[in-house]
Amino acid sequence: MLSKQSIIGVIGTGVMGKSMTLNLQNAGYSINLYTRTKEKAQDLLDNGAVWKDSVADLAQTSDVIITMVGYPSDVESVYFGEEGIIENARPGTYVVDMTTSKPALAIYIYQKAEEKNIHVLDAPVSGGDVGAKNGTLAIMAGGEQHVFNEVSPIFDVVGENVILQGKAGAGQHTKLVNQIAIASNMIGVCEAIAYAKKSGLDPSRVLDSITTGAAGSFSLSKLAPRMLAGDFEPGFYVKHFIKDMTIALESAQEMGLSTPGLSLSLELYKELAEKGENDSGTQALIKLFQ
Incomplete structure (x- = not known):
């Protein structure tokens, strides 16, 4: 059961991810952080986020993992391989990819995660930098209802129009x-x-x-x-x-x-x-x- 004591790992702090992470910090969540350019995340680190040196380290020490990266190739590199999320997240971890990516890739991530008892949602967002800053994003989720229910309190911090659209890939x-x-x-x-x-x-x-x-x-x-x-x-x-x-x-x-x-x-x-x-x-x- 997720709670305010659950540690959220965030990968990717660009225009959208940075504001979303700040809102989660302000709501009282503890944040683990990894991004390719540490300097771009300095404000979040100064605000109490804990830096992790690799995706693997972040995955091993987080209860929830949120990814917000650039391209499908970036999603693949973060999720797969010996250092990726799938190989390193603990069983029972909740993982949410909020990158806009390929529906087929979202389904593949879900299938591979299920084999490891990792709970996955694809949940891209809309609303731009304004929505990210104000916590008013539209969040479009794909995955299992019980996983969505567990993660919903986190979604409610960063968005206000949050809808489960169907099974894996439906969010994309x-x-x-x-x-x-x-x-x-x-x-x-x-x-x-x-x-x-x-x-x-x-x-x-x-x-x-x-x-x-x-x-x-x-x-x-x-x-x-x-x-x-x-x-x-x-x-x-x-x-x-x-x-x-x-x-x-x-x-x-x-x-x-x-x-x-x-x-x-x-x-x-x-x-x-x-x-x-x-x-x-x-x-x-x-x-x-x-």
Whole structure:
């Protein structure tokens, strides 16, 4: 049974993971920490987190393990091999991968973990840097109900819309649905701003009118103002959105599903990346429309 005395091991403290971990610390949880660049986690260490020198060390000393890394290849390296989570976590450990990754990989992790009596959920999130800081993320989980029930108090610290979508892999599939919806929406937001400017309107004033109407969306209310302000700092990296859309497109193709909006958005974001915007926030797409 998990409790506030349970030690949470966190692997990955990027834009999202760092704020999520801080919220867990502020809620009273003890944190073990491992990330590739220790310096980026210094604030969390200063706040009481315990540094671990390897994934294996963290896995052996944590009751719950949360991973929030970059790409499916990073997930594989963290979970598998002699130094990975699967080989080193104690039986009964709860493991949650919150990386946006491949559904098939989530299922494979679940299967291998089950052989070791390790309880696994795939639970990617949505809500960007704002949601991570405010603890208001949407969390989309895949796995067993009893595992979800045990981990739910931890989820409630970092998110507010927390839903078990089905068996292993369902969380990843749901996140891909989320990214498909955002993909076309981002094009629409950029085109709308370009139109407002071209027609001589004050785009900020236009946003005041349309963000609360039928056009309303996170991208319109949160990212469009950043576009207008020339703020392209990453709440979510262009390179990671490209990764997510690529996984979504491949998954759709495997199911025989046509996604022209997703394909166009991926094409535009790749063009943006080629212009040197890989490490910018997704709102930098507006640069292609100026």
